[in-house]
Amino acid sequence: MKTYLDCFPCFLRQVVIALSQVPVDEALKVEILKETLEDVRGTDTSKTPAHTTTFIHRRIRRMLGRDPFKEIKHRYNHAALGLYPSLKSLVDDSRDPLWTASRLAIAGNVIDFGIYTEVDIEAEIDRSLKGEIVWDDYTDFRAALDRAGEVLYLVDNAGEIVFDRILIETLRDRGNKVVAVVKGGPVINDSTAEDALEVGLQQVCEVRDNGSDAIGTILEWCSEEFLALFRRSELVVSKGQGNFETLMNVDKDVFFLFQAKCNVVAGFLGVASGSMLLVDNRKLKGHDFPYTKTDSRIG
Amino acid sequence: MKTYLDCFPCFLRQVVIALSQVPVDEALKVEILKETLEDVRGTDTSKTPAHTTTFIHRRIRRMLGRDPFKEIKHRYNHAALGLYPSLKSLVDDSRDPLWTASRLAIAGNVIDFGIYTEVDIEAEIDRSLKGEIVWDDYTDFRAALDRAGEVLYLVDNAGEIVFDRILIETLRDRGNKVVAVVKGGPVINDSTAEDALEVGLQQVCEVRDNGSDAIGTILEWCSEEFLALFRRSELVVSKGQGNFETLMNVDKDVFFLFQAKCNVVAGFLGVASGSMLLVDNRKLKGHDFPYTKTDSRIG
Structure with missing residues (x-):
């Protein structure tokens, strides 16, 4: 984009x-x-x-001279870990664990832990689980997972990574081998290897980093090791808006699980800001996205 | 500020x-x-x-090489003029015309004619007339007007100037001599002499300009003529947030009629963004306004 x-x-x-x-x-x-x-x-x-x-x-x-998000990321992880047992049960007890875990992973992206208001996360999740997935390619997502052996899973924020862990566990239980990818260095509240360790992701799947401290996944700045991994992956599960912005034009099978958090991305996709989305990359092809909306209110 | x-x-x-x-x-x-x-x-x-x-x-x-707001200002004035007869009747038929006209003038500042949505202005006004004036020094306002002979009235936006005209007519009918002040040159959607002419303000009161194309009223940039007028004025009625920002510390009797349109001004005053306000300048003195709120949500 x-x-x-x-x-x-x-x-x-x-x-x-x-x-x-x-x-x-x-x-x-x-x-x-x-x-x-x-x-x-x-x-x-x-x-x-x-x-x-x-x-x-x-x-x-x-x-x-420091990473300004270090403390808040730790708090995000801690808060989300506290929810892990109940969320895990929610998935395990549901009729379609993949569906529930996918929605939760999108909900995890929805939750934008306000810095002074780490409250009511459960209510937010509850809302997200009831809310509509405005762009919903879940059927294709499930079919693609059934076909694919190995899945490359690009995680997004700290805290949210706990929700990713639950989806990754679900994928693993369904027979997929998952490699999770974190950032090579700190950038905003994105997850790094340290965050993966903090939420126990290494116990669940292989964790690699992309060798980059960029927002999203800017391939030209990623490490050769990551690029090799990316190129040979059969299926990519991509979390968050940053990854959507940077990977939407890539010629691969990618499913984007995210919330359109700004007017530009929302307007581009023709959805309301705040929409929850599960987008099959292949369905974006051939679409015309004439972004014209602009903030024209006069103060 | x-x-x-x-x-x-x-x-x-x-x-x-x-x-x-x-x-x-x-x-x-x-x-x-x-x-x-x-x-x-x-x-x-x-x-x-x-x-x-x-x-x-x-x-x-x-x-x-042009004023980008020229056309929209013309449309604002035209739309607001269409409402003039009914608004004027509303004021004239009300139990306290000054109260109604003051609220309308604040409502006029509330209305932020979205560029592609010039619809439902009447509903907006109706809402504003029912809405709470969060900071309400109306009693002092009326008393100050009763004491003052001449009133300096600093108008704000095009369109809104029609609402100002109604309040100015009300002040005139109550015995105040009003001098309305517009901008010396175009800046955003602020009213200039051209806008005053367009809505017939010159038929109602003397109209002067402040010799400046600044947002609000930045005294250091205003003309000597305006400064002399400002210095000798007994009472100033000031419309809009820009005038509040630039004149809140002035040592004069000023009543600010406006909406707090941004988080900074709202946070500074300790009110919600969007609040309607009628503020006696003298009551700001001695107040401590520790603006601490910041937009800390992480995208």
Whole structure:
């Protein structure tokens, strides 16, 4: 996906979110934000928004001398782990464990643990389990899993990775060999090897990293090892909007499980912002996605 | 009011909104947006957000070679004029015409004529007339008007200026001499002399301009003529958030009639975003407004 004009305010919103994680002086925050304007200016709109935000987050980490999301990720994982037993039972006791686990994995992407409001996660999940999957290629997803032996599973956020673990366990129990892929280095609240360890993912499947600290999966920046793995994989399960933005045009069998979290991606797909989606990559082909919506309200 | 970190994404959002008004090539829009990053970088956070947005909008007009809001302002005025007779009757037939006209003037600020949805303005007004004025210094407002002879009335947006006309007529009928003040040059959808003419404001009261194309009323950039008028005015009625941001610290009797349209101003005042407000400037003094809220949700 290319970068739209509407992505630019969101670039700065992401800077503000990153800086709000750390108790540093407001003046330093403003200085860092102003420096990131270099990355915003450097935006190549023919590339994905994830390209620019990757540069931005690198600069923020460099200038802060730390990963601003380290603590919150730990808290996300801990909160989600507390739900694991009940969610696991929910899946095991359901008529179609794959369906339930898939929905849960999408719900896990829906949950956007507000930093000061880690409350009512269960209610959020309950809502997500009842809510409509607006774009629902589940039947094709199940069929593709039945055909495939090995599945490459690209996880997304910390916390959410617990939900991924449950889906991966379900895939394993159905006979798929799963290789989970985390980020090669910290970037926003995305899962790294450390998060995988924290939620016990290594006990369930092989865990590899993509050799990159990019938002989503920007193949040109991934390691040779990951690219080899990616190329030979029969089926890719991809979590989160960042992976959708960066992999939607790839010529592979990919199923995207995510929530359209911004107006640009939602408008692009013709769905409401906040929609839960299970998208077969092959069904995107031939579609025309004329993104025209813009935020035109005047303050 | 100073500029907060949360204002920076909004600076770019305003650029996108301005550029969405004109049918020019996306590449040119991106070029203009990137040039405005210079203004964003130049932000002096000890000044109001209006300072930066003024620079931004000047650059946009210069690069476009036109005022991007010219057409929409004309449409706002036309739509609001269509409502004038019924709104005027509403005020005249009410038990307290000043109260009704004041609420209508705040409602006029609430109405944010979405560009593609100029529908249901009457329903919006009806809602606003029923909605709560969250910060309500109406009693003091009426008393101050009773004491004052001349009133300086700072109008805000096109369209909304029709609602201002009704309040100004009400003030006139109660015995106040009103001087209405418009912008000295086009900036966003703010009213200029042209808009005042379009809605017949000159038939109702004296209309002056402030000699400036700034958002709100940045006194350091206003004309000497306006400053003299401002200094000798007994009472100022100020419409809109921009005027609140730029005049809240002024040592005068000012009543602010507006809607808190952004999280920063709403958080600063401790009210919900979207709140309707009638604020006595004197009551702001001595208050502590520790703005701490920030948009900390992670996408």
